[in-house]
Amino acid sequence: MIPKFDYHAPTTIDEAVELLNTLEDARVFAGGTDLFVLMRDRLVRPKNLIDLKQISELQQISFDERNGLRIGAAVTFAEILRSEVVKDRFRVLWDAASVLADPVLRNRATIGGNICNASPAADSAPALLVLDAVVEVAGERPREIPIGEFFTGVKRTALKPGEFVRAVRIPTPPPGSKGRYYKWGRTRGEDLAIVGVAIQVNGEKDVRVALSSVYKTPIRIGAVEKIFKEGGPVEEKIKRAVEAVRSNISPITDVRGSKEYRVHMAGVLTERGLRELLEVK
Amino acid sequence: MPEYSYVGKEVPRLDAVEKVTGAALYTADLKFQGLLYARLLKSPYAHAKIVRIDTSKAERLPGVHAVLTGEEIPYRFGIYMSDKYMLAYKKTRYVGEPVVAVAAESEELAEEAAELIEVEYEELPAVFDPREALKEGAPLVHEGLDEYLHAPFIFPKAGTNIANHFKLRKGDVEKGFKEADVIVENEFTQPMVQNVQMEPHVSIGQWHPNGRIDVWTSAQSPFAVRYLLSVGLGVPLHRITVRVPFLGGGFGGKAGLHWEPLVVLLSRKAGGRPVKLLMTREEEFNTAAVRQGMYARIKTGVKRDGRITAEEILYIWDSGAYADYAVNIARAAGYSCTGPYDVPNVKCDSLTVYTNHPYGTAYRGFGHVEFHWATERQMDLVAREIGMDPLEFRLKNAALPGKVTPTGEVLADDCGRVDQCLKAVAEELGWGKPREKRTENGKLQGIGIAALWKAPAMPSYTSSSAIVKLNEDGTVLLSLGLTEMGQGTETAFAQMVAQELKIPLEKVNVVRERNTDTAPYSWQTVASRGTFMDGNAVLRAVDDLKRKIKETASDLLGYPPESIAIADGYAFVAREPDKRVSLAQIATCGVLPDGRGVRGPLLGYGYYTAEGLTFLDPETGQGRPALMWTFGAQGAEVEVDPETGDLRILKVATALDLGKALNPLLVKGQIYGGVVQGLGTTVMEEFIFDEKGRLLNNNLTDYKIFRTQDIPDKFVPILIENPQRNAPYGARGIGEHPTIGIAAAVANAIYDATGVDFFDLPITRERLWKGLKGVKK
Amino acid sequence: MSKHRISLKVNGRLHELEVEANKTLLRLLREDLGLTGTKCACERGDCGLCTVWLDGKPVKSCLVLAVEADGHEITTIEGLARDGKLTPVQQKFVEHGAVQCGFCTPGMIMVAEAFLRENPNPTEEEVKEALGGVLCRCTGYRQIIDAVLDAAKEMRKAST
Numbered sequence A: 001m002i003p004k005f006d007y008h009a010p011t012t013i014d015e016a017v018e019l020l021n022t023l024e025d026a027r028v029f030a031g032g033t034d035l036f037v038l039m040r041d042r043l044v045r046p047k048n049l050i051d052l053k054q055i056s057e058l059q060q061i062s063f064d065e066r067n068g069l070r071i072g073a074a075v076t077f078a079e080i081l082r083s084e085v086v087k088d089r090f091r092v093l094w095d096a097a098s099v100l101a102d103p104v105l106r107n108r109a110t111i112g113g114n115i116c117n118a119s120p121a122a123d124s125a126p127a128l129l130v131l132d133a134v135v136e137v138a139g140e141r142p143r144e145i146p147i148g149e150f151f152t153g154v155k156r157t158a159l160k161p162g163e164f165v166r167a168v169r170i171p172t173p174p175p176g177s178k179g180r181y182y183k184w185g186r187t188r189g190e191d192l193a194i195v196g197v198a199i200q201v202n203g204e205k206d207v208r209v210a211l212s213s214v215y216k217t218p219i220r221i222g223a224v225e226k227i228f229k230e231g232g233p234v235e236e237k238i239k240r241a242v243e244a245v246r247s248n249i250s251p252i253t254d255v256r257g258s259k260e261y262r263v264h265m266a267g268v269l270t271e272r273g274l275r276e277l278l279e280v281k
Numbered sequence B: 001m002p003e004y005s006y007v008g009k010e011v012p013r014l015d016a017v018e019k020v021t022g023a024a025l026y027t028a029d030l031k032f033q034g035l036l037y038a039r040l041l042k043s044p045y046a047h048a049k050i051v052r053i054d055t056s057k058a059e060r061l062p063g064v065h066a067v068l069t070g071e072e073i074p075y076r077f078g079i080y081m082s083d084k085y086m087l088a089y090k091k092t093r094y095v096g097e098p099v100v101a102v103a104a105e106s107e108e109l110a111e112e113a114a115e116l117i118e119v120e121y122e123e124l125p126a127v128f129d130p131r132e133a134l135k136e137g138a139p140l141v142h143e144g145l146d147e148y149l150h151a152p153f154i155f156p157k158a159g160t161n162i163a164n165h166f167k168l169r170k171g172d173v174e175k176g177f178k179e180a181d182v183i184v185e186n187e188f189t190q191p192m193v194q195n196v197q198m199e200p201h202v203s204i205g206q207w208h209p210n211g212r213i214d215v216w217t218s219a220q221s222p223f224a225v226r227y228l229l230s231v232g233l234g235v236p237l238h239r240i241t242v243r244v245p246f247l248g249g250g251f252g253g254k255a256g257l258h259w260e261p262l263v264v265l266l267s268r269k270a271g272g273r274p275v276k277l278l279m280t281r282e283e284e285f286n287t288a289a290v291r292q293g294m295y296a297r298i299k300t301g302v303k304r305d306g307r308i309t310a311e312e313i314l315y316i317w318d319s320g321a322y323a324d325y326a327v328n329i330a331r332a333a334g335y336s337c338t339g340p341y342d343v344p345n346v347k348c349d350s351l352t353v354y355t356n357h358p359y360g361t362a363y364r365g366f367g368h369v370e371f372h373w374a375t376e377r378q379m380d381l382v383a384r385e386i387g388m389d390p391l392e393f394r395l396k397n398a399a400l401p402g403k404v405t406p407t408g409e410v411l412a413d414d415c416g417r418v419d420q421c422l423k424a425v426a427e428e429l430g431w432g433k434p435r436e437k438r439t440e441n442g443k444l445q446g447i448g449i450a451a452l453w454k455a456p457a458m459p460s461y462t463s464s465s466a467i468v469k470l471n472e473d474g475t476v477l478l479s480l481g482l483t484e485m486g487q488g489t490e491t492a493f494a495q496m497v498a499q500e501l502k503i504p505l506e507k508v509n510v511v512r513e514r515n516t517d518t519a520p521y522s523w524q525t526v527a528s529r530g531t532f533m534d535g536n537a538v539l540r541a542v543d544d545l546k547r548k549i550k551e552t553a554s555d556l557l558g559y560p561p562e563s564i565a566i567a568d569g570y571a572f573v574a575r576e577p578d579k580r581v582s583l584a585q586i587a588t589c590g591v592l593p594d595g596r597g598v599r600g601p602l603l604g605y606g607y608y609t610a611e612g613l614t615f616l617d618p619e620t621g622q623g624r625p626a627l628m629w630t631f632g633a634q635g636a637e638v639e640v641d642p643e644t645g646d647l648r649i650l651k652v653a654t655a656l657d658l659g660k661a662l663n664p665l666l667v668k669g670q671i672y673g674g675v676v677q678g679l680g681t682t683v684m685e686e687f688i689f690d691e692k693g694r695l696l697n698n699n700l701t702d703y704k705i706f707r708t709q710d711i712p713d714k715f716v717p718i719l720i721e722n723p724q725r726n727a728p729y730g731a732r733g734i735g736e737h738p739t740i741g742i743a744a745a746v747a748n749a750i751y752d753a754t755g756v757d758f759f760d761l762p763i764t765r766e767r768l769w770k771g772l773k774g775v776k777k
Numbered sequence C: 001m002s003k004h005r006i007s008l009k010v011n012g013r014l015h016e017l018e019v020e021a022n023k024t025l026l027r028l029l030r031e032d033l034g035l036t037g038t039k040c041a042c043e044r045g046d047c048g049l050c051t052v053w054l055d056g057k058p059v060k061s062c063l064v065l066a067v068e069a070d071g072h073e074i075t076t077i078e079g080l081a082r083d084g085k086l087t088p089v090q091q092k093f094v095e096h097g098a099v100q101c102g103f104c105t106p107g108m109i110m111v112a113e114a115f116l117r118e119n120p121n122p123t124e125e126e127v128k129e130a131l132g133g134v135l136c137r138c139t140g141y142r143q144i145i146d147a148v149l150d151a152a153k154e155m156r157k158a159s160t
């Protein structure tokens, strides 16, 4: 069973901020698909839960060419999958949404919850990393955190007490750019990632790779970008990129997979993805 | 006249509508006045002395009605070996073993109370590998082994961790190996896995102040539960009633006795209020029973012409902390040890060994999934050694009618045909035809085959019975002791009854709840014995009913009973069909023209007792253990991605000689489901422990079972029908068989594709990749 | 712990109740409303057997709080068949042998029904993907997938 707590459902951001800053031992939540499991396992036992779903702003996706995409923190992955804009222009994120958990869970699981839970396996994180997303933070002093600075450790983020995520903002990728997310689990059916690789490509010179489940946080591999910025034959670059990925990650061994296999698969997925996106046989 | 031929037809299951509408009630769905909820405090240690338990805080919590410790209930339970306490007694033997049980007015309160209990342990050295447990000086899991009651065909060794040593000696292996041209020896392993039936174990018990006991439980075998409760608690059977509502799967994991005594004892302590214990999924993994692990070593002697001359086999079963079921699994695997082959000289030792792992139980296949993994891999490895095609090698040694089994049984002419199964599967796989092994995108394809056999694993003397009642409107009620956990036997039996009585199937109903007070006896719903044994009982019950119908009709029509036929709801004179009475008219009694009543309510009773089975000789294992053999073969076609270790199962073909398919729709369902469970064992399921014996994957996030996307692209069920004369319509049991050969078939196919051999299960993506690493692409 | 007055519609009927904050929708349905058709096999989002519809969308009710359902409309397996008439999905589950022990059946059907309303003409792969969040240990899924594909056909016929 889920242990006892008090439930609050604010309808505005301000109200939520106020509750979070005044209630004892309070946590916000959206889908609850991470939090309720942790609570049932007695791994966390907050006294107060603040439901963000009554705040309509947090449920919205908006897009315009100049400002890019803005996804409210409580938007579910099912909603993200329904968005044509995301599918057309932010494919790497759409891909991630399409392999996160299963279709039923995606009706509750939110993007805010996914990044704030800050699991190394968070499927949306690598996509957000290669897309240069910015996290909008609500709190007594609203601020923004570049996604690259958001994850600070296993289950840890740059959020301070009293803050929560309001939205993620993603700049519009240049026309012609492409992205995909490749997820590898133990099985073909639903599983958490052993490795996930997000790749965003804007021509041969702008290639970004980020991964899940291979480091204490989701991680973008800067070295890959350098390799592609420099000149040289594509085939060579791919090879070096794969090496760069393998040497910049440090996965753990757990029940899902060994370090060795994760390192190997990180390379395989990176290579396969790069070949697909760069259209190299 | 309509035909009423139902046997062999694809009839939907009788209970399907209740299930698709959510109306079907399972044990967890039942509500009771004054119900209390039980929670368990479990051992964090694999092996530890219980020094002190302080329950005072929990007891003081308002709403808590009973707190029980092992000291208060030192009763042992078990069907083959009474080695199990409901709560750890003096010491704990595995991580997750219940130490204290609480019953409170709500689940939340019970949980809270359990958190308030303090237990002081003193850790003892533990043993996890059964091979280590066999060594001199290994920690003893059960010091009092010699005091335990056990079935006469079980041979524990006091002072060791051996709960059963089954020995089989056929012919002269020394001589056999001398005759051999080649000797091949290999080792194989399989880890502990779990049944993972979707409905967790749940029991509700009430020990009334007047001494009566009521139990509602998710059990496969209500009569076994009642009997074992009676023996363990010393309460006579007529004071115990066990009821089984709908059952959400069991696959063996709900056979015998589980937590029923605990809820009953909690109820006694709580002054007779009913108590419910519903296991969480985590407890299903940590605390409830699992499938034992296995280590196998097989040495095979063979002639260059392909004849096997001798086999020496060692099976070691990791039964975990308690061996109630594992003792019989070692025995069943032992007497079937060679697989479906005629091996003239066999030596087999099959050992059930205690360790400090969770305790073993029956799981679909009852040891056969595990040991066929070894024997059917070995068949391929031996064939390769002598350069023979593995199919041909199997056919050459096949256990055909007239051949002799390891226990000395000469197979009867109607025993079923493994060769036909093998050939059918081979044909489906395109065996022997040239095939492209490498696909355009660098994947590797291959095919593999395995043969299998299994007889119901049970004591030599079990029985079943059935009752058929005629109602006042001519409808019929069938009452069974066998339970329906999804396998569909109930529907097949209703088809038989309708066909035998020549009435529409809609007029037959099966009594839903199994209640030991009112249902006819059936030993257990296990071992794929239901179709055969309870099926025979049903046919005899129908015969009995028919005889009585004819007697009444004879009285009314004035013709001898032999001249009377039954069809379409009437009993009539066969030669003069218009001389007839309706079944409705005579259901309660016959009425003569002058108004006098004759005879009485019509009810047919039938039983069936396993025939001709004997104990096996304790030193040689010779004797007759098998009521029937069901033979089969399975084949797999796979595609391997050598770079990732991904395995795609393109096709699984399963041929079973089931004698007669009573209901092909349901048979296919058993095959699809069994194949997929077998594949789970093959590629993804395993218990992963840390060095302290703690299970690391105790939920369905971390322990994977097949989902929709994992299933084979194609299933090919092949139903072979060589009827068995003493079986109902010739039908043999097949419930377990589709799980048995699949692991070896897949591994054999992987070898065919890649040239790499696997000896340990499961072959996960990672292990497959590791195995292929370094192999030339 | 906080208690909340909620009002929600379940299978078309309005309920007003008081619930404790930590009560899940699953427990509310099973324990308080007696709707035991919805099953529980893990209570942590893995099995999908507890799937019900929240405003027409399937959700795993073991991970939804009862108070979160306040003001919403819930549909459970008991709410599908109208006047004893099975839906095409239910009917096809019966015909195809897609039911064995039946424990996963309610969850499977709730997911399949919702899926076919959104995607009336699915491929086999799409059906597998859609049902990927619900576990079944008995059937091997084959007959379930066949039943859903056949129900889709039936529903398309009915709507043209």
Ligand SMILES: Cc1cc2nc3c(=O)[nH]c(=O)nc-3n(C[C@H](O)[C@H](O)[C@H](O)COP(=O)(O)OP(=O)(O)OC[C@H]3O[C@@H](n4cnc5c(N)ncnc54)[C@H](O)[C@@H]3O)c2cc1C
Pocket (backbone or CB within 6 Å): A027, A028, A029, A030, A031, A032, A033, A034, A035, A036, A037, A052, A073, A074, A099, A100, A101, A102, A105, A108, A109, A110, A111, A112, A113, A114, A115, A116, A117, A121, A122, A123, A124, A163, A164, A165, A166, A191, A192, A193, C044, C045, C046
């Ligand atoms: C069966 C199952 C399968 C899963 N599979 C996957 C998978 O494949 N890939 C994957 O990445 N995840 C998976 N998850 C995890 C989970 O579903 C996702 O991480 C999901 O996106 C979490 O969103 P939520 O809204 O449910 O989070 P919640 O549980 O509501 O919250 C998660 C955490 O984030 C905090 N939080 C939530 N919203 C905010 C906010 N706006 N600001 C600050 N903090 C916030 C909460 O306090 C909590 O600590 C799975 C979970 C389950 C149960």
Ligand code: FES
Pocket (backbone or CB within 6 Å): C039, C040, C041, C042, C043, C044, C045, C046, C047, C048, C049, C050, C051, C060, C061, C062, C063
């Ligand atoms: S009970 Fe809700 S997903 Fe398993």
Ligand code: FES
Pocket (backbone or CB within 6 Å): B198, B248, B249, B486, C098, C099, C100, C101, C102, C103, C104, C105, C135, C136, C137, C138, C139
């Ligand atoms: S029918 Fe038993 S779990 Fe699906």
